Amino acid sequence: MAPSHTPTPSDRSTATRNQATFRRKLFDRDGVVSIIGKVLDTNSYPPPPGMTYFEEGPLQGAHIIPFSSSSHPELRKALSIFAGQSVETLLTVNQINDPSNGLLLDPFTHSIFGRFRFGIECRDKIYRLRKLYPDIRLTSQLNRHNDEEVFLFGWKSHLVPCPSSLLCNIHLAIGYVLRESNVFPMISAILGDEEEFDSGNTGGDYWLVTGASYLERKLRGLAASNYSDTADSDEEERLVKDIML
Structure with missing residues (x-):
């Protein structure tokens, strides 16, 4: 926001x-x-x-x-x-x-x-x-x-x-x-990266460093850390979607 x-x-x-x-x-x-x-x-x-x-x-x-x-x-x-x-x-x-x-x-x-x-x-x-x-x-x-x-x-x-x-x-x-x-530091970093990109100061692969895709990968990591290695993949996917919503 x-x-x-x-x-x-x-x-x-x-x-x-x-x-x-x-x-x-x-x-x-x-x-x-x-x-x-x-x-x-x-x-x-x-x-x-x-x-x-x-x-x-x-x-x-x-x-x-x-x-x-x-x-x-x-x-x-x-x-x-x-x-x-x-x-x-x-x-x-x-x-x-x-x-x-x-x-x-x-x-x-x-x-x-x-x-x-x-x-x-x-x-x-x-x-x-x-x-x-x-x-x-x-x-x-x-x-x-x-x-x-x-x-x-x-x-x-x-x-x-x-x-x-x-x-x-x-x-x-x-x-x-x-x-x-305690998620604002992550969101703030993402927004800062997007501002850099919009200003033309970010090189390389945009997908790897900014935007919703970056946030999604971070959230997937958070979700995975709360499950065992045998966690049901469908349930993990649902958790990520709930967090993003």
Whole structure:
């Protein structure tokens, strides 16, 4: 889920335009200083009077559930099963850029949010920071806040939807699962390899180092390690498929 969706040539201009609108709506909702990190957007200097911030930098519109899910119905279906209620209509191409699916973040904090190192819990319309890893593995911007600190979104405009409690809690729950299952280092390595390949920096046989095929081989290895040498091959195949699903 971490990589951002890369538009095809036919939908690139539309995706870019929607992303700009998405970011502008987040500014309208939360102002020009990020709620998380207290970074002033570079293009908004000087800041409005009374604004508190620690540094200047570019702010990005971060999707709580990644843009790529809008083009993957199976992923939306899986997220609905995981959530216990349908989220498919919230994540379509027309809805994925709704501000209820967005946060304003600096690039570094955006990156670790996509890697599920922290999340936002929303209960009774109260948003709390949940750090999923030690401070040393987080950004200095995020470490300006204490774990469980309460955030106030929508202070500038109540006309723009605040982050969806459902989507925030789904993102956080996925983060907990990845942390407790200890599989995220493997997934992170695979995603890093794919980014290298997309950038043209990976040589040799792509199948051997990246993508779903690499993940499948790793999962087969994990499955095999949990069985004796005489394990039924059909049962092993079923286990791998269950893990991948």
